[in-house]
Amino acid sequence: MGILEIKGVGKRFGGLQALGDVNLSVEENSVHAIIGPNGAGKSTLLNCLIGKLIPDTGSVMFDGQSVLGRAPHEINQMGISRVFQTPEIFGDLTVFENMLIPCFAKRDGAYRLHAFETIPAEKEIVEKAEAMLEDVNMQDKIHMHAASLSRGDKRRLEMAMCLVQEPKLLLLDEPTAGMARADTNNTIDLLKEINAKRDITMAIIEHDMHVVFSLAERITVLAQGTPLVEDTPENIKGHPKVMEAYLGQTQQ
Amino acid sequence: MLGLENKDTKFLLVVVALTLCTPIILQPFPEGSSLAQFNAGYPDLMQRFAIFGIFAIGFNILFGLTGYLSFGHAAFLGVGSYSTVWMFKLLSYNVLPGLVLAVITSGIFALFIGYISLRRSGIYFSILTLAFAQMSFNLAYSVLTPITNGETGLQVYTDDPQYLMGEGALTTTHVFGLAMNKSLIVPIGGWEFNFNVGYYFCAIIAILAFYLSLRIFRSPFGLMLRAVKSNQQRMNYTGLNSRPYTLAAFVISGMYAGLAGGLLASMDPLAGAERMQWTASGEVVIMTILGGAGTLMGPVLGAGFIKYFENIFSKINDNVLHGWFSFLPDGIEDFFINIVNPFFGEGWHLTLGLLFMCVVIFLPGGLMEGGQRILNLLKRKSKDTADDDSAHHPKQSPHVAE
Numbered sequence: 171m172g173i174l175e176i177k178g179v180g181k182r183f184g185g186l187q188a189l190g191d192v193n194l195s196v197e198e199n200s201v202h203a204i205i206g207p208n209g210a211g212k213s214t215l216l217n218c219l220i221g222k223l224i225p226d227t228g229s230v231m232f233d234g235q236s237v238l239g240r241a242p243h244e245i246n247q248m249g250i251s252r253v254f255q256t257p258e259i260f261g262d263l264t265v266f267e268n269m270l271i272p273c274f275a276k277r278d279g280a281y282r283l284h285a286f287e288t289i290p291a292e293k294e295i296v297e298k299a300e301a302m303l304e305d306v307n308m309q310d311k312i313h314m315h316a317a318s319l320s321r322g323d324k325r326r327l328e329m330a331m332c333l334v335q336e337p338k339l340l341l342l343d344e345p346t347a348g349m350a351r352a353d354t355n356n357t358i359d360l361l362k363e364i365n366a367k368r369d370i371t372m373a374i375i376e377h378d379m380h381v382v383f384s385l386a387e388r389i390t391v392l393a394q395g396t397p398l399v400e401d402t403p404e405n406i407k408g409h410p411k412v413m414e415a416y417l418g419q420t421q422q
Numbered sequence: 423m424l425g426l427e428n429k430d431t432k433f434l435l436v437v438v439a440l441t442l443c444t445p446i447i448l449q450p451f452p453e454g455s456s457l458a459q460f461n462a463g464y465p466d467l468m469q470r471f472a473i474f475g476i477f478a479i480g481f482n483i484l485f486g487l488t489g490y491l492s493f494g495h496a497a498f499l500g501v502g503s504y505s506t507v508w509m510f511k512l513l514s515y516n517v518l519p520g521l522v523l524a525v526i527t528s529g530i531f532a533l534f535i536g537y538i539s540l541r542r543s544g545i546y547f548s549i550l551t552l553a554f555a556q557m558s559f560n561l562a563y564s565v566l567t568p569i570t571n572g573e574t575g576l577q578v579y580t581d582d583p584q585y586l587m588g589e590g591a592l593t594t595t596h597v598f599g600l601a602m603n604k605s606l607i608v609p610i611g612g613w614e615f616n617f618n619v620g621y622y623f624c625a626i627i628a629i630l631a632f633y634l635s636l637r638i639f640r641s642p643f644g645l646m647l648r649a650v651k652s653n654q655q656r657m658n659y660t661g662l663n664s665r666p667y668t669l670a671a672f673v674i675s676g677m678y679a680g681l682a683g684g685l686l687a688s689m690d691p692l693a694g695a696e697r698m699q700w701t702a703s704g705e706v707v708i709m710t711i712l713g714g715a716g717t718l719m720g721p722v723l724g725a726g727f728i729k730y731f732e733n734i735f736s737k738i739n740d741n742v743l744h745g746w747f748s749f750l751p752d753g754i755e756d757f758f759i760n761i762v763n764p765f766f767g768e769g770w771h772l773t774l775g776l777l778f779m780c781v782v783i784f785l786p787g788g789l790m791e792g793g794q795r796i797l798n799l800l801k802r803k804s805k806d807t808a809d810d811d812s813a814h815h816p817k818q819s820p821h822v823a824e
């Protein structure tokens with residue numbers, strides 16, 4: 171039994187079958203990549219995991235419990251964090267304040283009306299936020315408004331916000347899109363390091379094959395809403411079906 | 423000090439000093455001079471500055487921080503007034519029980535309205551609050567006449583029980599025997615300063631209200647409220663349930679409004695349904711936006727600005743205008759007065775409307791942004807080349823700055 175068990179999940183948007191019959195099992199502490207051409211339904215699948223969408227059919231079990239029908243904040247509190255394809259951060263707040271929010275959510279749960287504490291008095295939270303920003307190399311941008319960050323920095327901030335929660339399962343939707351080569355490599359190193367250091371499972375959607383092959387232990391190829399194959403990176407590389415459905419298209 | 427950082431403590435002290443000196447600051451022109459009509463240092467008006475300041479501070483906790491625009495906050499103002507007058511009728515003219523009840527009832531009321539309205543956001547939320555407020559207004563005006571005394575408005579009659587009223591107790595509103603309408607008038611030179619008990623009572627409560635809002639702004643709770651405004655989706659996917667936060671903000675701001683309503687009744691023991699009308703709800707929205715939503719001082723400034731306009735600008739009538747333009751030849755004088763006339767006196771709303779439009783278009787951050795820009799300009803001039811550090815750092819928005 172994997173930490174995440176997706177069984178027979180289907181989702182329809184009007185006449186479009188975005189997800190057919192998806193079965194997927196993600197092993198605990200592994201890095202599982204989901205690849206596939208644009209419009210394959212990868213983001214839709216993640217949406218079904220975090221409570222943004224409710225699938226029409228099938229079941230999603232995380233850590234032995236069903237996530238379907240739960241509110242997004244409950245699912246996050248179960249231990250699932252997600253980095254979105256287009257960065258979702260608090261644009262009006264500073265980078266530092268962005269980091270504080272997941273720290274509070276992790277410590278205090280879904281809500282706590284701490285109206286009479288001051289933020290500097292919350293030493294452990296402040297230190298944790300600062301340490302995480304240092305880990306992702308953003309300590310010099312701590313007082314910048316998140317909206318004024320570059321695209322790559324926004325992604326890194328969002329990733330840091332998810333990581334600081336120490337989720338059991340981290341979902342990454344094209345985390346290196348829009349990043350420069352050097353930043354991409356830094357991100358790979360960061361994710362590797364985190365995977366080695368902590369008990370964390372990652373499901374990663376990625377277009378950059380360099381990223382996929384340097385991180386993933388297993389790969390699922392999704393095409394038109396259904397998984398084509400699931401295998402190790404070595405086997406996927408030369409798989410004829412994959413070449414046809416995915417690699418063939420993008421490499422031309 | 424007081425759980426505040428140094429910068430905020432200084433800021434609070436400045437606010438306290440300004441508030442306590444208001445009777446002097448608002449009386450810049452000597453009595454009898456032609457400019458004396460612009461003086462605003464009389465009790466009635468100063469009380470309004472403080473009371474509507476409280477109203478706007480509370481509204482800002484909801485609108486400024488979470489971005490939820492309530493169009494029904496006057497309902498809580500009215501509930502507060504009615505509660506306080508009822509305490510006058512049942513107990514005595516001491517204002518404290520009334521104010522306590524005003525805060526409690528408006529809080530309960532806000533919990534109910536907020537619980538339902540916050541199921542929606544954006545324009546739907548605004549419309550729901552507006553609908554609730556109009557319902558309250560209509561109820562107060564007709565159906566609930568036994569409680570609200572309908573059209574006439576609620577007031578204290580001599581045959582009211584007033585159980586706690588001792589022999590020879592004051593028959594005007596007071597706090598432990600100190601009458602609200604008592605004033606110390608100090609003439610200095612040509613000036614006349616009016617130190618009024620009612621004003622100072624409101625001012626002290628306003629300072630407390632301001633301090634409380636400062637604490638909320640700086641607290642983790644305040645951070646969460648700003649997160650709601652910035653990106654509610656991200657907040658939910660970060661494991662936070664935004665509903666309890668917005669509901670708490672709604673109830674707190676409702677209680678501020680109730681307190682303001684209670685104070686209005688404490689200065690003048692009357693409560694009428696018109697206090698709950700949508701125009702009154704709109705007024706606090708305008709105050710907050712005009713001053714600068716989401717800033718600490720902005721709403722207070724906005725409230726003062728509007729109340730000043732309402733009371734001073736509206737008094738500039740034809741005669742005063744004739745006085746101003748009397749240096750012109752007769753025909754031209756009349757011509758000018760005809761042009762200017764609609765903007766003064768009863769037409770003050772027109773001027774206010776134009777001003778509001780200008781602020782929204784050119785200064786979306788309100789008067790606070792205007793102030794900030796002027797300050798920045800002065801700073802740049804004074805240390806032109808010394809450090810142009812700010813050029814390298816992205817501009818800090820005045821969001822929670824003073």
Ligand SMILES: Nc1ncnc2c1ncn2[C@@H]1O[C@H](COP(=O)(O)OP(=O)(O)O)[C@@H](O)[C@H]1O
Nearest residue numbers: 183186188206207208209210211212213214215
């Ligand atoms: N909320 C939605 N409403 C309607 N159609 C959608 C919605 N979300 C995704 N789709 C459609 O579903 C298909 C899969 O989209 P998506 O999951 O974003 O693909 P991917 O992330 O693999 O590129 C696309 O054709 C997309 O247009």
Ligand SMILES: [Mg+2]
Nearest residue numbers: 212213214255
């Ligand atoms: Mg996608």
